[in-house]
Amino acid sequence: MDFNLSTEQMEMRQLVRDFARDVISPRAAEIDETDEFPRDILQQMGKLGMLGLPIPEQYGGVGADFVAYMTAIEEISYASAALGVILAVHTSVGSFPILYFGTETQKQHYLPLLASGRMIGGFALTESGAGSDAVAIRTRATREGDFYILNGNKVFITNGGEAGVYCVFAVTNPERGARGITTFLVDADTEGFRVGKKEKKMGLHGSATCELHFDDARVPVQNRLGEEGQGFSIAMRLLDGGRIGIAAQGLGIAQAALDAAYAYTRVRKQFGQELNQFQGIQFMLADMATQVEAARWLVYHAAQMRQAGVDCTREASMAKLFATDTAMHVSTDAVQLFGGYGYTRDYPVERYMRDAKITQIYEGTNQIQRMVIARHLQS
Amino acid sequence: MNILVCLKQTFDTEERIVLENGHVKEDGVRFVINPYDEYAVEEALRIKEEHDGQVTLVSVGPTRFEEAIRTALAMGADEAVLGDDPALFGDEFTISKVLAAIISQRPYDLILAGNQAVDDGSGQVSVRLAEELGIPHISMATKVEVEGNKVTVHRDAEGDTEIVTGVLPMVITAQQGLNEPRYPSLIGIRKASKKPLTHVTVQDLKLSAEDLAGRINVLETYLPKPKEAGRVLSGELTDVVRELAEALHTTEKVV
Numbered sequence: 001m002d003f004n005l006s007t008e009q010m011e012m013r014q015l016v017r018d019f020a021r022d023v024i025s026p027r028a029a030e031i032d033e034t035d036e037f038p039r040d041i042l043q044q045m046g047k048l049g050m051l052g053l054p055i056p057e058q059y060g061g062v063g064a065d066f067v068a069y070m071t072a073i074e075e076i077s078y079a080s081a082a083l084g085v086i087l088a089v090h091t092s093v094g095s096f097p098i099l100y101f102g103t104e105t106q107k108q109h110y111l112p113l114l115a116s117g118r119m120i121g122g123f124a125l126t127e128s129g130a131g132s133d134a135v136a137i138r139t140r141a142t143r144e145g146d147f148y149i150l151n152g153n154k155v156f157i158t159n160g161g162e163a164g165v166y167c168v169f170a171v172t173n174p175e176r177g178a179r180g181i182t183t184f185l186v187d188a189d190t191e192g193f194r195v196g197k198k199e200k201k202m203g204l205h206g207s208a209t210c211e212l213h214f215d216d217a218r219v220p221v222q223n224r225l226g227e228e229g230q231g232f233s234i235a236m237r238l239l240d241g242g243r244i245g246i247a248a249q250g251l252g253i254a255q256a257a258l259d260a261a262y263a264y265t266r267v268r269k270q271f272g273q274e275l276n277q278f279q280g281i282q283f284m285l286a287d288m289a290t291q292v293e294a295a296r297w298l299v300y301h302a303a304q305m306r307q308a309g310v311d312c313t314r315e316a317s318m319a320k321l322f323a324t325d326t327a328m329h330v331s332t333d334a335v336q337l338f339g340g341y342g343y344t345r346d347y348p349v350e351r352y353m354r355d356a357k358i359t360q361i362y363e364g365t366n367q368i369q370r371m372v373i374a375r376h377l378q379s
Numbered sequence: 380m381n382i383l384v385c386l387k388q389t390f391d392t393e394e395r396i397v398l399e400n401g402h403v404k405e406d407g408v409r410f411v412i413n414p415y416d417e418y419a420v421e422e423a424l425r426i427k428e429e430h431d432g433q434v435t436l437v438s439v440g441p442t443r444f445e446e447a448i449r450t451a452l453a454m455g456a457d458e459a460v461l462g463d464d465p466a467l468f469g470d471e472f473t474i475s476k477v478l479a480a481i482i483s484q485r486p487y488d489l490i491l492a493g494n495q496a497v498d499d500g501s502g503q504v505s506v507r508l509a510e511e512l513g514i515p516h517i518s519m520a521t522k523v524e525v526e527g528n529k530v531t532v533h534r535d536a537e538g539d540t541e542i543v544t545g546v547l548p549m550v551i552t553a554q555q556g557l558n559e560p561r562y563p564s565l566i567g568i569r570k571a572s573k574k575p576l577t578h579v580t581v582q583d584l585k586l587s588a589e590d591l592a593g594r595i596n597v598l599e600t601y602l603p604k605p606k607e608a609g610r611v612l613s614g615e616l617t618d619v620v621r622e623l624a625e626a627l628h629t630t631e632k633v634v
Contacts, residue, residue, distance in 0.1 A: 016565075
């Protein structure tokens with residue numbers, strides 16, 4: 001069983017790692033503190049190709065494979081989970097739907113902008129009454145000549161207010177349930193479209209999470225993505241990739257927390273010896289490291305399957321569940337190992353812990369992941 | 380303009396040096412482009428972008444140097460030549476002979492290189508290379524301007540700046556502060572594997588056994604002594620001052 005990265009994948013990971021640790025890490029605390037969207041860093045990431053990693057070269061991307069893209073999410077999240085989610089949403093659900101389901105015209109127009117970072121992508125499915133139960137969305141789209149008129153509200157939209165285009169899901173035929181949902185590419189400057197309240201979150205500061213409002217928003221017919229009624233199946237097609245991406249984000253946070261905890265316990269002395277000389281501390285570090293390692297294998301195994309085009313719904317859910325639970329456990333233990341200092345903002349571990357929490361919630365809660373895994377046990 | 384960049388792969392400066400049987404252990408070590416050579420690569424790319432031209436990397440060393448070469452190709456260099464035949468390896472004398480033999484087979488206007496390598500720090504190869512090729516060199520550049528075949532180079536001179544001019548073809552070596560090297564781009568990494576990388580062996584070059592025989596023997600390799608804790612002088616001020624002056628003269632021998 002070959003489980004090694006290719007030379008090219010390793011070189012790409014090294015570049016992203018160097019960039020993340022040299023450029024992002026020194027800014028991560030400031031991004032967390034100010035909660036400001038790190039546009040300048042994204043601009044640099046765009047120039048280096050990080051915002052179009054798995055997009056084919058013909059559309060202005062790098063043309064790297066899914067595994068290389070996952071290493072990028074892991075490495076960026078290691079430095080800043082906020083930038084990790086901006087990248088993951090921009091690519092997995094902001095750009096992939098256009099690549100998979102867009103017309104040639106839509107691809108030619110949007111993908112070069114997105115892949116170069118001149119435009120950020122967003123994804124708008126969730127509503128106040130439709131979270132895990134996505135079919136319950138109530139945003140309506142009615143056709144009027146060459147336009148669809150959209151009305152409704154979306155919540156918790158990552159990259160909200162920063163994205164240039166959003167993949168928006170709306171009901172075109174209420175009688176058809178899941179088959180009555182359609183996807184639209186809504187430009188940020190669309191008449192009748194407005195970005196609402198920006199959430200004040202526990203973590204992921206710097207990543208914008210907003211409400212979106214559609215009041216008779218006029219979307220041209222040529223901005224419909226796929227066919228009428230195809231929306232739900234589009235959303236489902238994105239799930240596996242999206243989940244592995246968030247799993248990679250969790251892995252990056254967990255690795256960062258482990259490294260910080262290990263480094264601290266090597267130098268912090270109590271009772272005349274370094275913390276990592278105490279067996280109780282060694283046991284904690286060993287457990288944390290083992291969980292991170294197990295998470296890494298699940299993440300890259302699922303990524304490898306996704307790359308090979310094999311059905312990986314179960315593996316994607318397992319990776320998402322385990323890697324994000326690991327992020328939570330390991331970051332919580334990291335705070336514990338830092339003691340009182342870990343609870344202050346002088347050290348990054350409290351940020352890791354706040355950032356980790358959301359990874360268990362979004363992109364399908366870990367309860368949903370367990371349902372998916374259980375459903376796939378028999379197959 | 381044909382720009383050649385001499386490049387070497389060195390230990391990442393953050394790596395810890397471990398000795399095994401009198402040799403520096405290379406297992407599990409991260410290698411990078413010699414940082415001074417990286418300035419040279421960046422400068423070559425900037426000159427290319429301004430004046431148009433071709434950037435070729437030239438290197439002599441083991442096959443693992445390909446890694447450093449691919450990084451420089453991913454930054455934007457056009458092609459590379461690597462002498463990875465162990466028969467070509469040696470000391471500064473040998474390497475400069477080999478580089479000169481490789482380089483004299485191809486057209487060049489400007490040769491850029493790092494002022495020194497961070498591993499052995501001899502700072503000899505590029506200067507020797509210029510001598511071998513019979514062309515002038517300007518070392519330790521902190522700024523390079525090219526106009527036609529005229530070159531203006533700034534160099535640090537004891538807290539001041541010395542401005543030197545010269546005429547191409549010539550060798551210029553890069554000092555820290557010359558520029559801020561770019562990151563290779565991800566698309567650059569993909570393209571790098573498709574750029575030409577020529578391997579050179581001893582058969583390809585007209586070199587005598589004399590040329591290839593090094594002039595230096597390494598007798599011993601050892602790590603610096605671990606730093607000892609500082610000494611705190613205490614007592615009457617006049618005694619302390621006398622003791623300090625004495626120590627600086629006789630023990631530390633820094634005055």
